[in-house]
Amino acid sequence: GQSLEQPSEVTAVEGAIVQINCTYQTSGFYGLSWYQQHDGGAPTFLSYNALDGLEETGRFSSFLSRSDSYGYLLLQELQMKDSASYFCAVRDQGSSGSARQLTFGSGTQLTVLP
């Protein structure tokens, strides 16, 4: 089966840098994604890593090491609006056979303090 582990909570101050780690166990791994979800909102896509290395998109970067089954999301120059839940998700074969589907981690609640 699949399992993902990420910290439940992270707190940081405005302007700081925070890293949210994710380790996973899965079969038929295709890639690691990150999603942001504000309270009461729908998850929104942040990044996707299929290959090892760092992907940078503005203030957010995501890293993947396939050999270590590990990735992280790096948020720089934190802003108050970054306070949200962040989910890592693996795209894998899943139990539905041919469909490539997302399996989500338990989520990390990020609180940005002034």
Next chain:
Amino acid sequence: SAVISQKPSRDICQRGTSLTIQCQVDSQVTMMFWYRQQPGQSLTLIATANQGSEATYESGFVIDKFPISRPNLTFSTLTVSNMSPEDSSIYLCSVGEENEQFFGPGTRLTVL
């Protein structure tokens, strides 16, 4: 990108009743996914709905409890049948096959 709408946005229902949630996408998509998210928890995949075939359910979810329709490439419904308070959750429709997945705004269901 895809724009997804869901109806209803929220509902309060009595135990033993059923609720059908509608999901409309602004473009044709092959696969649609239904997720459940309990407050403060992660997203759990209920089933994958393909047009023209029966939905594929994940472990712990069965068709009798969560029947799904997929009449065309832009629309799907999920029914929560014979509801109990344990079914209180947010139900989300989603589309996307490769790098990015898009989610509807969710249906917040409370069962009394």
